Amino acid sequence: MTFQPLVPFSGAAGYAFLERTRERQLETFQQSASVQRNVDAFRDRIAGITSAEALVKDYQLLQVTLGAFGLDEDINNKFLIQKVLSSNTADPEALTSRLADKRYETMAKAFGFGDVLGPRVGLPGFADRIVEAYTTRQFEIAVGEQDQTMRLAMGLERELGQIIDKGASPDATWFNVMANKPLRQVFETALGLPQSFGALDLDRQLEGFRAKAQSAFGVSEIADFADPERQEELRRLFLVRAQVANGLSGPATPASTALTLLTNGSQGF
Structure with a gap:
């Protein structure tokens, strides 16, 4: 039987519960049969994989690889994934440099099949790092099947950190956030932006x-959200707005009252 994470509440209360129980729930999730099979296969076989082509031909290894970087939906797009994993990430003209979604570049760098020094799959600790990323994200997916808002809130720190750590220019950092679907949804929801906002010119969206x-x-720059307190403000506002949007606001609270005032006083795009 597949383990289903327990998410008894929505909004901030649900997130607080998940934070308290995450370690225990994640441990139980990791012991589920389907996850354990993929993890065992990855640990057993990854060191012997010498090319991107060999990796995409092994369905279990490909599942773990894509799952570790939040790219599960690309499982049937083997041609693209092989091209991505074969890219020389030091080449500014490489495919990974041209893709807006930088998760592909991060994955290619982690494996190194197209880099000068060659693949990193046999290095000490490599399998452990990928497996940890895989199981963490798969747990978040399982949480998302119960409450998608919780999944986005759980991944916020990681997704933001990976973009901020790249040290790109302020404009490029915002564009990277805009290209990252989970992060974009968090910011759009937290900031109360309408669905039509995404149809605007990119420069107008940036503004x-x-x-x-x-x-x-x-604050107006993504780098400012490296501050844990400000990041928590972002998460909290996202959870409150998402809860209201889903019609689950329940009785009035200080947070929902503040949100109403904020919404009534904001200007739409």
Whole structure:
């Protein structure tokens, strides 16, 4: 039987419960049969994989690889994944450099099949790092099947950290957030942006994100969200707005009252 994470509440209360029980629930999830089979296969076979082509031909290894980087939906797009994993990530003209979604570049760098020094799959600790990333993300997916909002909230720190750590220019960092579907959804929801916002010109979107962030958090750059307190403000506002949008706001609370005032006073795009 597949383990299903327990998510008894929505909103901030649900997230607080998950934080308290995450370690125990994750441990139980990792012991489920389907996860254990993939993990065991990866540990047993990955060191012997010498090319991107060999990796994409092994369905179990490909599942773990894509799952570790949040790219599960690409499981049937083997041609693209082979091209990505074969890329020389030091080449500014490589495919990974041209893709807006930088998760592909991160994956290619981790495996190194196309890099000068060759694949890293046999290095000490490699399998452990990929397996940890895989099981963590698969647990978040399982949580998302109960409550997608919780999944996005759980991955916020990691997704933001990976983009901020790249040290790109302020504009490029915002564009990387905009290209990252989970992060974009968090920011759009937290900032109260309408669905039509994504149809605007990219430069106009950039202006809009900055203006809304400045209004809501007093900062306009993604690097400012490296501050744990400000990141928590972002998560909290996302959870409250998502709860209201889903019609689960329940009785009035200080948070929901503040959100109503904020919404009534904001200007739409």
